[in-house]
Amino acid sequence: MPVRLDDRISISDEEDLWRRVFPDRQCFKSMDNGRWRPSSAIFLERGKRGDETPRELSVHRSSLTTPEAVLAPYPHHSLAAIKASVPRELGYAVCPDPIKDDPELPDDPSHALICPPTGAGISKLKANARQMALKATWVAIRNPPF
Amino acid sequence: MASAAVFSRQIPEMEEPATNSQLSGVVLLYHATSALLISLRRIGELKRLPDDWDSYGSPRIQQLAAQRAVQVLSAAAMEGVRPPQIVPVSGGGLQIEWTSANRELEIEILPDGSIEYLIVEAEQTYEGPMPAEHADLFVQGLVRWLTGTNAYAGPIR
Numbered sequence: 001m002p003v004r005l006d007d008r009i010s011i012s013d014e015e016d017l018w019r020r021v022f023p024d025r026q027c028f029k030s031m032d033n034g035r036w037r038p039s040s041a042i043f044l045e046r047g048k049r050g051d052e053t054p055r056e057l058s059v060h061r062s063s064l065t066t067p068e069a070v071l072a073p074y075p076h077h078s079l080a081a082i083k084a085s086v087p088r089e090l091g092y093a094v095c096p097d098p099i100k101d102d103p104e105l106p107d108d109p110s111h112a113l114i115c116p117p118t119g120a121g122i123s124k125l126k127a128n129a130r131q132m133a134l135k136a137t138w139v140a141i142r143n144p145p146f
Numbered sequence: 147m148a149s150a151a152v153f154s155r156q157i158p159e160m161e162e163p164a165t166n167s168q169l170s171g172v173v174l175l176y177h178a179t180s181a182l183l184i185s186l187r188r189i190g191e192l193k194r195l196p197d198d199w200d201s202y203g204s205p206r207i208q209q210l211a212a213q214r215a216v217q218v219l220s221a222a223a224m225e226g227v228r229p230p231q232i233v234p235v236s237g238g239g240l241q242i243e244w245t246s247a248n249r250e251l252e253i254e255i256l257p258d259g260s261i262e263y264l265i266v267e268a269e270q271t272y273e274g275p276m277p278a279e280h281a282d283l284f285v286q287g288l289v290r291w292l293t294g295t296n297a298y299a300g301p302i303r
Contacts, residue, residue, distance in 0.1 A: 020200075020201050020202070022199065022200055022201075024233070024234075026188075026231040026233050027233055029243070029245075030245075039231070039243065040252065041234070041235045041236075041241040041254075044236060044237075044241070044254070045202075045236045045237060046235055046236060046237030046238070046239050046256055046257060047237040047238075047257065058202045074201050122260075122262055123262055123264075123274050123275060126252070126273050127271055127273045130264060130271070
């Protein structure tokens with residue numbers, strides 16, 4: 001896996017990073033304050049098909065797209081947001097990863113990656129995913145359990 | 147918790163049809179509590195998710211992960227805990243989540259069948275790997291912690 005460099009010039013700490021939430025009621029978790037957050041599982045990536053090691057998390061940069069565009073192919077998914085500063089404070093790099101002319105994926109100039117720190121253990125990534133979920137806000141909620 | 151009285155109340159559930167033939171071979175359904183049956187149905191549902199279910203290219207839930215999840219859920223059911231939330235994880239794994247008062251327990255089954263857990267009490271968290279060969283005892287210890295009042299005493303060996 002190539003080393004990814006944190007790109008604070010392209011992506012400021014204040015930029016919202018969006019991630020689609022699988023449309024399942026159990027992916028929502030109630031909090032003590034009466035609010036609902038996404039399950040920490042939404043911020044976990046345990047490897048992709050045909051790829052042994054990457055645990056980079058795909059997100060979309062809010063400055064380069066719209067909720068409608070991100071959700072257009074997925075009419076039942078919800079959309080959660082975290083500030084870029086949230087993963088950075090946990091030691092992650094946040095870097096642009098625009099998709100263009102990919103044989104499988106549609107072009108997406110807003111695509112970015114949240115990249116775990118080198119050597120981060122699986123257990124730590126789990127705890128970090130929960131931290132991200134706790135700080136997530138909702139951009140769009142569909143079929144919530146409340 | 148697995149007293150004779152509890153067991154006898156569960157006897158009528160022997161009539162419950164198996165919800166997933168691939169999984170029913172792992173668990174003796176006539177021992178299954180209502181909570182476990184609910185969870186087994188849920189695993190069966192999640193097993194039917196297609197590739198790319200998460201919209202980010204994840205493979206479907208892996209068979210090894212599903213089997214291990216059944217093992218974890220069966221062990222938890224022995225403690226009489228209520229049904230957890232069970233969530234798919236990108237990469238082909240599953241996460242099992244319980245909340246009780248100010249305590250949370252997350253057990254993640256990775257695609258290769260390995261197990262990670264995270265416990266939370268108020269602002270304190272502890273996370274680590276769970277040895278699969280001792281998962282039953284480990285899970286039962288964690289569930290007792292979740293539903294009890296004793297402080298967490300570190301990994302259960």
